[in-house]
Amino acid sequence: MTDFLAARLQMAFSLGFHIIFACIGMVMPFFMAAAHLRWLRKGDPIDLDLTKTWSKGVAIFFATGAVSGTMLSFELGMLWPEFMKHAGPIIGMPFSLEGAAFFIEAIALGLFLYGWNILNRWVHFSAGVVVGISGVMSGILVVAANAWMNSPTGFDWVNGQAVNIDPVAAMLNDAWFTQALHMTLAAFVATGFAVAGIHALQLLRNPEHPVHRRALKIALFFGGIAAFLQPISGDISAKDIAVRQPLKLAAMEAHFHTESGADLLVGGIPDVENKTVNYGIYLPNFLSFLAFNDFQAEVKGLDAFPEENWPPVLITHLAFQVMVGIGVFLMLIALMYFFFRWKRREYLWQRGFLRLLVFAAPLGFIAVEAGWIVTEVGRQPWIVYGVMQTVDALTPMPGIVYMFATTMILYLMLGAIVCWLMVRQVQVLNARYSAIQSNAVAGVENV
Amino acid sequence: MPDIRQFNPMQSRGWKMYEWIVFVLAVSLVLYLIFAGADFGAGILEMFSNREERNSVEALTYQAIGPVWEANHIWLILVIVILFNCFPEVYSLISTYLHIPIMLMLIGIVFRGTAFAFRHYDAIKDRSQRIYARTFAAASFLTPLFLGTVAGATILGRITLNPGSFPEGFLWPWLNMFSISVGLLTVAICAFLAATFLIGESSDTPALQEKFIRQSAISLGITVLMGAVVFAAGEWQGISLLTMFLAQPLSLFGIGFATAGLLLYWHLLLNQHWQAIRLVAAAQAGLILLSWLIAQYPVAIQLHNASPITFHGSQAPEQVLTVIGYTLIFGVLMIFPALIYLIKTFKFREE
Numbered sequence: 001m002t003d004f005l006a007a008r009l010q011m012a013f014s015l016g017f018h019i020i021f022a023c024i025g026m027v028m029p030f031f032m033a034a035a036h037l038r039w040l041r042k043g044d045p046i047d048l049d050l051t052k053t054w055s056k057g058v059a060i061f062f063a064t065g066a067v068s069g070t071m072l073s074f075e076l077g078m079l080w081p082e083f084m085k086h087a088g089p090i091i092g093m094p095f096s097l098e099g100a101a102f103f104i105e106a107i108a109l110g111l112f113l114y115g116w117n118i119l120n121r122w123v124h125f126s127a128g129v130v131v132g133i134s135g136v137m138s139g140i141l142v143v144a145a146n147a148w149m150n151s152p153t154g155f156d157w158v159n160g161q162a163v164n165i166d167p168v169a170a171m172l173n174d175a176w177f178t179q180a181l182h183m184t185l186a187a188f189v190a191t192g193f194a195v196a197g198i199h200a201l202q203l204l205r206n207p208e209h210p211v212h213r214r215a216l217k218i219a220l221f222f223g224g225i226a227a228f229l230q231p232i233s234g235d236i237s238a239k240d241i242a243v244r245q246p247l248k249l250a251a252m253e254a255h256f257h258t259e260s261g262a263d264l265l266v267g268g269i270p271d272v273e274n275k276t277v278n279y280g281i282y283l284p285n286f287l288s289f290l291a292f293n294d295f296q297a298e299v300k301g302l303d304a305f306p307e308e309n310w311p312p313v314l315i316t317h318l319a320f321q322v323m324v325g326i327g328v329f330l331m332l333i334a335l336m337y338f339f340f341r342w343k344r345r346e347y348l349w350q351r352g353f354l355r356l357l358v359f360a361a362p363l364g365f366i367a368v369e370a371g372w373i374v375t376e377v378g379r380q381p382w383i384v385y386g387v388m389q390t391v392d393a394l395t396p397m398p399g400i401v402y403m404f405a406t407t408m409i410l411y412l413m414l415g416a417i418v419c420w421l422m423v424r425q426v427q428v429l430n431a432r433y434s435a436i437q438s439n440a441v442a443g444v445e446n447v
Numbered sequence: 448m449p450d451i452r453q454f455n456p457m458q459s460r461g462w463k464m465y466e467w468i469v470f471v472l473a474v475s476l477v478l479y480l481i482f483a484g485a486d487f488g489a490g491i492l493e494m495f496s497n498r499e500e501r502n503s504v505e506a507l508t509y510q511a512i513g514p515v516w517e518a519n520h521i522w523l524i525l526v527i528v529i530l531f532n533c534f535p536e537v538y539s540l541i542s543t544y545l546h547i548p549i550m551l552m553l554i555g556i557v558f559r560g561t562a563f564a565f566r567h568y569d570a571i572k573d574r575s576q577r578i579y580a581r582t583f584a585a586a587s588f589l590t591p592l593f594l595g596t597v598a599g600a601t602i603l604g605r606i607t608l609n610p611g612s613f614p615e616g617f618l619w620p621w622l623n624m625f626s627i628s629v630g631l632l633t634v635a636i637c638a639f640l641a642a643t644f645l646i647g648e649s650s651d652t653p654a655l656q657e658k659f660i661r662q663s664a665i666s667l668g669i670t671v672l673m674g675a676v677v678f679a680a681g682e683w684q685g686i687s688l689l690t691m692f693l694a695q696p697l698s699l700f701g702i703g704f705a706t707a708g709l710l711l712y713w714h715l716l717l718n719q720h721w722q723a724i725r726l727v728a729a730a731q732a733g734l735i736l737l738s739w740l741i742a743q744y745p746v747a748i749q750l751h752n753a754s755p756i757t758f759h760g761s762q763a764p765e766q767v768l769t770v771i772g773y774t775l776i777f778g779v780l781m782i783f784p785a786l787i788y789l790i791k792t793f794k795f796r797e798e
Contacts, residue, residue: 056568056570059567059568062517062564063563063564066560067559067560068557069524070520070523070553071557074527074549074553076531077531077538077539077541081540081543084535084539085535085536085538088535088763089533089535092528092767092770093770095528096528096532096771096775097778099521099525099528100777100778100782103524103786104785106518106521107518107785107786107788110513110516110518111792113514114513114514119792163764164766165763166766167766167767167770167771168770395543396543396609396616397546397617410557414561417561417565421570424569425570427570428570429570
């Protein structure tokens with residue numbers, strides 16, 4: 001394996017790992033706060049139990065997200081020193097603001113986790129909300145830095161040096177809003193469905209369990225709303241990319257030839273050598289419509305760009321199909337959920353629906369990963385779009401493959417342990433309730 | 448219309464953002480050493496506890512550092528962010544040529560952070576607790592060791608641009624007596640901070656308190672010893688710390704105060720002033736690091752085959768420093784009140 005490939009894989013793997021924990025770390029606090037608010041207002045012990053159980057999950061995910069994020073802040077330089085040397089000052093502003101937001105998040109988490117019975121109950125509740133808000137803030141700010149790589153602004157590139165740097169303009173780049181919106185919603189969708197799936201699995205085994213029922217409703221409420229909004233955000237992103245990065249859109253759609261009234265490709269396996277797509281289904285003129293709101297608009301194909309600048313078309317296209325497919329599927333589940341809540345409450349706890357939720361549990365995160373593949377692989381061969389190629393940013397250190405292997409083993413191990421810890425959390429929660437139930441039964445018999 | 452970002456009131460008063468940023472960088476490093484150092488130290492002390500004591504040490508550690516745990520480690524992120532925003536060349540050179548010790552340090556950080564959280568949030572307390580505890584203790588030792596090694600390597604001057612071979616480029620800059628002894632000095636300082644800090648926390652259990660008093664004396668001795676070793680290794684390997692310190696009156700004062708602090712420390716230890724002694728220990732650790740930074744300033748990295756990289760020579764353009772400087776002011780105004788509230792809530796509850 002070349003150092004270049006190893007470095008790219010290590011970066012992809014590190015980001016792919018971190019993003020899961022970052023999403024959960026920024027969304028779960030809102031679920032936790034929702035349960036907490038119910039407890040404060042109605043005093044139902046089920047809500048208190050759920051808040052405490054979830055808060056332990058948040059602590060575990062936050063710790064893992066914090067260390068993998070620390071690792072990333074070093075890896076950027078360890079793998080891509082040339083990139084960081086030039087880009088560091090330009091995209092410094094969102095990173096330093098992110099540092100501040102992350103700091104506030106850590107402080108608020110400390111207050112929340114250890115503040116039971118110490119803090120005033122509303123101060124304590126607010127601390128939990130602050131964890132979520134500052135988490136979302138840091139996510140949005142980090143995305144600003146990534147958006148700048150797609151839409152580099154705020155500097156002039158003269159003889160391989162950045163001059164006239166304007167960090168504020170760099171932060172407020174064109175891609176920021178669409179990317180941040182899409183990512184924030186994605187975090188809510190992915191976490192909502194993952195959490196709902198886990199609790200649905202428990203309900204299949206233990207249908208009456210009140211904590212799991214409450215948990216499922218809260219998680220699907222947040223995840224469902226986000227799943228509804230996500231296609232709108234996706235449409236905004238597509239229209240943005242069509243103008244700003246037409247090459248990326250062409251790769252996402254495996255759109256080889258420039259044409260007016262371009263068809264939308266669904267599925268299909270691109271054959272880059274022959275510049276065709278096999279097994280695809282086409283919706284006539286829809287690509288033009290989705291990209292430009294005009295069924296006859298011209299959509300640039302890959303052929304409009306020199307072939308050496310093409311991103312890997314197959315990976316970008318397939319990842320895009322996976323993301324969109326899952327997005328639509330989850331939106332349909334959300335539709336079912338809100339319909340059931342509105343008209344057919346009893347259907348919520350039907351085994352069929354619960355099984356569907358279990359099936360959907362990992363899909364949101366698969367879509368998140370696929371989305372990052374689209375945006376990152378779709379930008380290749382550039383690390384800063386149109387300015388610096390990824391290969392030119394590489395560290396001179398040889399043997400990166402060993403670093404990649406180390407990172408991979410470390411993270412796989414960590415991922416496995418976190419899953420195992422979650423299983424144990426659920427086990428204890430279930431055991432506690434069956435004890436309460438049998439006590440209740442015993443109590444009745446004694447009377 | 449003049450661009451509002453061109454206007455810099457600090458500059459017009461003869462102040463420059465550059466000094467402010469270097470100041471925040473130094474303060475962040477000092478706070479990281481003191482707060483995260485005490486955290487690392489708690490793990491190191493666990494490593495040197497026997498089996499009977501370990502559980503009570505663990506419980507105490509958790510109680511003492513749990514709430515501030517995550518916040519203590521974010522100083523490092525602040526340091527890194529300042530480096531790559533404002534001194535990008537420093538950041539990219541360090542992360543290129545000290546890739547391996549940084550990677551080892553990161554592995555330590557990952558194991559430590561997760562093992563600590565897993566140990567306390569695992570729903571079932573069984574044999575896995577021992578694995579978390581051992582991982583936590585070992586990683587608590589390794590992280591500051593490599594952190595110190597990296598710090599030593601930046602100043603030793605064995606980093607070679609465009610190296611001829613792998614060892615020359617990526618091993619010898621840090622795999623040497625001097626850098627490793629700076630690493631061990633860091634470990635000793637961490638243990639010293641933790642032991643001192645935990646004396647006051649363990650007032651309810653006299654046996655444990657005895658142990659921390661003993662450990663603080665031992666780690667203090669090792670710190671002084673390692674300090675001497677660092678100076679000796681430096682002289683031997685071609686960097687005269689003595690000359691560097693003698694050339695900087697402020698550094699000499701700093702080291703002088705830190706040494707004089709030993710007497711005060713001893714006095715407070717004998718008279719059982721457990722709150723005051725913490726401040727003295729923190730001040731000593733902070734003074735050692737500050738003196739070092741002042742002695743080294745303005746050099747950020749000593750190179751083997753080129754003139755040193757300085758902070759002012761590698762600073763980002765004025766425009767960037769202005770924006771980051773203001774961002775840091777905003778950040779400090781946000782963070783400090785929150786941090787003080789956090790510490791007040793959990794640390795000074797009884798008083």
